[in-house]
Amino acid sequence: MVFNPCKKKVGRWIIEILINVFLLSMLAVTALIVVRTQNLFAVAMLTGIYSLLSATFFTLLDAVDVAFTEAAVGAGVSTVLMLGTLSLVGHRQKKQRTVQIVPLLIVTVTGLILMYGTLDIPPFGEADNPVHLHETTVHYLEESSHETGMPNVVTSVLASYRGYDTMGETTVIFTAMVGVLLLMSGRRKDEIGGTDDGE
Amino acid sequence: MESNPILRIATKIMTPYILLFALYVQFHGDYGPGGGFQAGVIFAAAFVLYALIYGIETARLVLPMGVATLCGALGVLIYAGVGIATMLLGGGFLEYGFLDSHDAEHGQHLGILLVELGVLTTVFGVMVVIFYSFAGRGRVEE
Numbered sequence: 586m587v588f589n590p591c592k593k594k595v596g597r598w599i600i601e602i603l604i605n606v607f608l609l610s611m612l613a614v615t616a617l618i619v620v621r622t623q624n625l626f627a628v629a630m631l632t633g634i635y636s637l638l639s640a641t642f643f644t645l646l647d648a649v650d651v652a653f654t655e656a657a658v659g660a661g662v663s664t665v666l667m668l669g670t671l672s673l674v675g676h677r678q679k680k681q682r683t684v685q686i687v688p689l690l691i692v693t694v695t696g697l698i699l700m701y702g703t704l705d706i707p708p709f710g711e712a713d714n715p716v717h718l719h720e721t722t723v724h725y726l727e728e729s730s731h732e733t734g735m736p737n738v739v740t741s742v743l744a745s746y747r748g749y750d751t752m753g754e755t756t757v758i759f760t761a762m763v764g765v766l767l768l769m770s771g772r773r774k775d776e777i778g779g780t781d782d783g784e
Numbered sequence: 785m786e787s788n789p790i791l792r793i794a795t796k797i798m799t800p801y802i803l804l805f806a807l808y809v810q811f812h813g814d815y816g817p818g819g820g821f822q823a824g825v826i827f828a829a830a831f832v833l834y835a836l837i838y839g840i841e842t843a844r845l846v847l848p849m850g851v852a853t854l855c856g857a858l859g860v861l862i863y864a865g866v867g868i869a870t871m872l873l874g875g876g877f878l879e880y881g882f883l884d885s886h887d888a889e890h891g892q893h894l895g896i897l898l899v900e901l902g903v904l905t906t907v908f909g910v911m912v913v914i915f916y917s918f919a920g921r922g923r924v925e926e
Contacts, residue, residue, distance in 0.1 A: 649817040653809075657825040662911055665832050669918040733880075733892040740813050744820075744896040748878040751899070752863050754821075755906050762856045762910040769917040 601645075608642050625676040626668065633664035646709075650739050788837075795837040802830035810904055814893075820900035824907025832915050840920050849920075852912040859906025866898045 615635045622628050636659025643652035707714040716722060725738055725746065735741035743751050810823035835843035867877040875882030880895025882888075 650819070650822075653817050653822045654825070657822055657829065661829050662825055662832065662915070665836070666915060666918055669915065673918070673921055731889065733896065734889040735814050735893070735896065737813065737815055737817075739817070740819055740896065740900075741892075744899050745880060745892060748867075748880075748899065751903065752860075752867070752878070755860055755863050755903050758910050759856055759860045759906055762853070762913050765914050765917050766853070769921065 604645065605642075608638060608645070612638050612642070623678050623680075625671050625678055629664055629667040629671060632667065633660045636660040636663070791837050795833055799830050799834055802833070803827060806830065810900065813900060814896070820903025821907050823900075824904040825911060827904065827908045828911030828915070831912050835915065835919065840916065844916070844920075847912060849913065849916050852909045852916065855905050855909025856913055857906075857909070859902040859904065859909065862902035862905060863899055866895055866902070870895070 612635065615631055615638060619628050619631045619635070622631065636655055640652040640656040640660065643649075643655060707716075711717075725742055729738050729741045729746075730736060733741040733745050735745075806823045806826035809818035809826060810820060813819035813823070831843060831847055834846070866880070866883075870879045870882045871877055873882040873885075878895070878899075880892045880899075882891060883894050884891035
């Protein structure tokens with residue numbers, strides 16, 4: 586009886602590891618298929634699947650808000666935008682038979698450097714990680730509910746404590762719209778003229 | 785896609801629920817995961833779905849390009865406006881506590897609600913504008 590809770594914990598840990606390995610290998614497989622596929626419509630759908638898998642992974646890491654955004658933006662809207670773009674530019678990739686050494690080398694080296702970088706990151710979910718011990722974190726977690734009246738700390742940090750940042754982000758999104766409008770609306774007038782003549 | 789009755793009916797049934805879910809995500813953001821950004825994207829996704837099935841011209845009758853552009857700008861205005869309002873009430877920029885002279889916590893709640901509304905409006909407008917700009921152009925091939 587004494588060993589039961591411990592055994593349960595080990596069992597849970599093994600299941601978690603198995604799910605993580607499964608999801609990460611699915612991500613790797615999807616990425617490889619994206620590289621190999623020539624049909625760009627299929628590639629757009631596969632990147633949507635990639636986003637959805639990432640969202641699942643974020644949920645496992647307890648980052649529900651991030652997972653939510655990834656599923657809505659990555660799997661939903663950006664896939665549609667990608668398909669919309671493909672309908673403009675055509676969905677056939679230019680044939681490329683030769684293996685390009687330099688990009689492959691750069692990607693491999695960057696990947697290895699990033700992996701080396703993760704060695705310095707403190708282990709995931711440990712109670713005494715610097716991020717959990719820092720006084721800012723402690724303040725947010727303990728004071729936020731009666732300083733802002735918000736049970737959800739993510740919201741209170743985003744909208745209140747870090748309100749400036751969120752305003753900056755909103756402005757960035759607004760700037761994206763201005764950019765798209767400037768780039769896309771100029772030529773559209775000519776095209777509308779063109780189709781009007783044709784119809 | 786415009787002649788497929790199953791897709792048309794399914795879209796008709798789904799769209800109000802997607803919009804409702806977006807509002808739920810928006811207003812439940814105080815208690816659970818979610819907030820203005822996610823809600824804005826979901827709200828826009830409802831219109832994207834509508835435009836995909838019923839055609840972009842029909843969608844533009846429901847939500848004209850100009851209105852979407854206005855939304856994109858209005859959200860930032862709401863956000864910055866809250867900041868200016870708190871400054872006028874004697875606080876710092878975006879110091880929501882000053883929005884309610886009696887209860888600072890209540891002011892915080894109100895401020896966050898308004899700011900999230902601003903984020904929702906901008907994200908929704910921008911997503912729809914970008915979608916219209918890309919999908920509404922004449923096709924080069926075919």
